[in-house]
Amino acid sequence: MRVTSKGQVTIPSSVRQRMGIFPHSEVEFVVVGNTVVLRTVEGEKSRGKKLVETLRGRATVRMTTDEIMAFTRGEG
Numbered sequence: 001m002r003v004t005s006k007g008q009v010t011i012p013s014s015v016r017q018r019m020g021i022f023p024h025s026e027v028e029f030v031v032v033g034n035t036v037v038l039r040t041v042e043g044e045k046s047r048g049k050k051l052v053e054t055l056r057g058r059a060t061v062r063m064t065t066d067e068i069m070a071f072t073r074g075e076g
Contacts, residue, residue: 011038 003009011021019040021027026041063071 001009016022021040024046026046027038028041030037030039
């Protein structure tokens with residue numbers, strides 16, 4: 001297995017299935033001596049979930065979904 005120029009590797013599907021690693025799963029690397037251990041992170045909130053919690057309730061303008069879509073498309 002090769003490491004890309006960006007430091008990426010592909011986790012084989014058999015390993016992902018066995019370890020329960022799915023798209024958007026949180027994992028961490030732990031160095032133990034000369035060995036690197038990849039493990040799933042459970043119980044911690046992902047960066048995205050933390051961001052959503054931080055921003056929830058801070059909006060000052062109420063818009064419907066249709067109004068938001070029109071706004072993002074530049075229709076109004």
